[in-house]
Amino acid sequence: MSTPSMTQLSARIGENTAKVNAYLASHDLPGPSFEVDAPQQLLPPGTDAEMVLARQSVIDDCLELRNLLLGPREHIMTTHQAINLVSPKAITAFRLAHAFPVGSETTFAELAAASGLGETHVRKLVRHAVSVHNLFAEPRPGVITHSAASRLLAEDDAVHSWVEYATHELWDAAFHAPDAMRRFPGSGEPNETGFSVANATDKSFFAFMSDHPDRLRRFAAVMRYITQRPELGPELVVGAFPWGELPAGGTVVDVGGSHGLVCIELASKFPTLKFVVQDLDEPVIRDADARKPAEVADRVTFMAHNFFNPQPVHGADVYFVRAVLHNWSDKYAVEVLRNLIPALKPGAAVVVNDVVTPEAGSVPKVAERQFRISDLSQVLLLNAGDRELAGWTSLFGAADPRFKFKGAAPMPGSTRMWMIHYVWEDA
Numbered sequence: 543m544s545t546p547s548m549t550q551l552s553a554r555i556g557e558n559t560a561k562v563n564a565y566l567a568s569h570d571l572p573g574p575s576f577e578v579d580a581p582q583q584l585l586p587p588g589t590d591a592e593m594v595l596a597r598q599s600v601i602d603d604c605l606e607l608r609n610l611l612l613g614p615r616e617h618i619m620t621t622h623q624a625i626n627l628v629s630p631k632a633i634t635a636f637r638l639a640h641a642f643p644v645g646s647e648t649t650f651a652e653l654a655a656a657s658g659l660g661e662t663h664v665r666k667l668v669r670h671a672v673s674v675h676n677l678f679a680e681p682r683p684g685v686i687t688h689s690a691a692s693r694l695l696a697e698d699d700a701v702h703s704w705v706e707y708a709t710h711e712l713w714d715a716a717f718h719a720p721d722a723m724r725r726f727p728g729s730g731e732p733n734e735t736g737f738s739v740a741n742a743t744d745k746s747f748f749a750f751m752s753d754h755p756d757r758l759r760r761f762a763a764v765m766r767y768i769t770q771r772p773e774l775g776p777e778l779v780v781g782a783f784p785w786g787e788l789p790a791g792g793t794v795v796d797v798g799g800s801h802g803l804v805c806i807e808l809a810s811k812f813p814t815l816k817f818v819v820q821d822l823d824e825p826v827i828r829d830a831d832a833r834k835p836a837e838v839a840d841r842v843t844f845m846a847h848n849f850f851n852p853q854p855v856h857g858a859d860v861y862f863v864r865a866v867l868h869n870w871s872d873k874y875a876v877e878v879l880r881n882l883i884p885a886l887k888p889g890a891a892v893v894v895n896d897v898v899t900p901e902a903g904s905v906p907k908v909a910e911r912q913f914r915i916s917d918l919s920q921v922l923l924l925n926a927g928d929r930e931l932a933g934w935t936s937l938f939g940a941a942d943p944r945f946k947f948k949g950a951a952p953m954p955g956s957t958r959m960w961m962i963h964y965v966w967e968d969a
């Protein structure tokens with residue numbers, strides 16, 4: 543697809559910004575800002591489809607316009623700046639956002655004393671973060687306050703965990719990925735990755751994390767946070783499958799279901815159904831079990847289960863596998879599907895809820911960018927990645943021809959996550 547011209551982009555940016563602005567004014571909503579008291583929720587809210595599109599178009603078009611104006615040489619020079627991750631990495635590692643209360647002022651010397659960092663380093667890190675990331679503000683030289691963004695770091699543990707994860711686990715893995723690719727050409731093994739090289743381990747990401755409870759807890763918090771983001775929200779799953787047509791008393795097994803947020807949502811909407819959420823790690827399971835709301839507690843059960851072992855819950859109506867198989871290369875994903883077989887009754891549904899990548903070049907570049915980032919991040923951590931629809935159907939075909947394709951469609955409200963529906967026909 544060809545890139546629009548500068549004037550086309552700027553006209554579109556003007557039109558869509560005006561739409562967003564009019565929506566905010568007509569709903570008595572404030573304009574977006576990074577001032578410390580600015581609203582932290584999405585403006586406009588993610589519930590209005592037209593506004594979601596308008597806002598996203600402005601964001602994407604601004605980036606395209608910027609790149610055009612930079613031109614190829616300056617674009618290359620300004621884009622590849624790993625240095626931009628240093629300040630958020632240090633700020634989260636040394637908990638600078640927690641070092642002074644929101645609404646108060648501090649100095650570089652005080653931040654240095656609170657964190658144990660040298661004052662010179664603090665000054666350089668914080669000034670970089672202010673200018674590049676809107677993290678903190680410097681209203682007068684040498685005086686530091688919170689911005690809306692640093693306030694989020696200080697007050698929202700999930701956001702703090704996300705930045706730590708992105709600047710520690712992901713960045714370290716990314717940094718070492720080319721080395722891993724040289725050492726293990728074309729590998730689909732989960733322990734021959736940038737992550738494994740970065741951590742000098744021959745264990746896979748998940749096995750390594752299980753041995754490092756603090757890092758595992760952080761990863762689980764990040765997963766919990768990501769699961770609640772607009773495109774992935776558990777509430778989208780409610781309308782994406784005919785759950786209401788399952789028999790009363792029917793069972794849904796969520797394989798690799800982490801904290802079970804999807805099942806908790808489904809349980810609150812479908813009171814006759816029962817849910818079993820399985821995940822690898824005892825700590826995640828225990829934590830999730832302790833958090834589940836009382837209203838659904840008797841119908842949502844958590845169970846430690848390694849999906850590389852045979853499925854222990856026999857005869858369920860649906861085996862739901864969400865955002866799991868993109869973590870595994872085909873060799874392992876086939877194994878996960880085959881391990882369901884001993885438990886499947888005729889007619890049981892296997893529903894994969896995962897990214898379906900469009901064919902290269904078939905969607906606007908800005909949309910394609912998100913797919914490519916998602917795909918590559920799986921390579922860094924697990925030597926896996928996202929699949930096109932044909933990749934999903936050949937995966938099921940390779941697992942067993944008795945998996946019969948029933949249909950596949952994007953989840954309403956999401957452009958990236960699909961529901962891929964198979965039925966077990968053991969005839």
Ligand SMILES: C[S@@+](CC[C@H](N)C(=O)[O-])C[C@H]1O[C@@H](n2cnc3c(N)ncnc32)[C@H](O)[C@@H]1O
Pocket residue numbers: 748765769797798799800801820821822823847848849850863864865866869
């Ligand atoms: C990307 S997360 C997706 C979690 C959840 N399905 C969701 O949509 O939020 C992948 C999950 O697979 C789990 N997992 C990884 N290896 C596993 C294994 N061998 N057996 C069971 N769960 C595993 C991880 O602990 C993690 O919770």
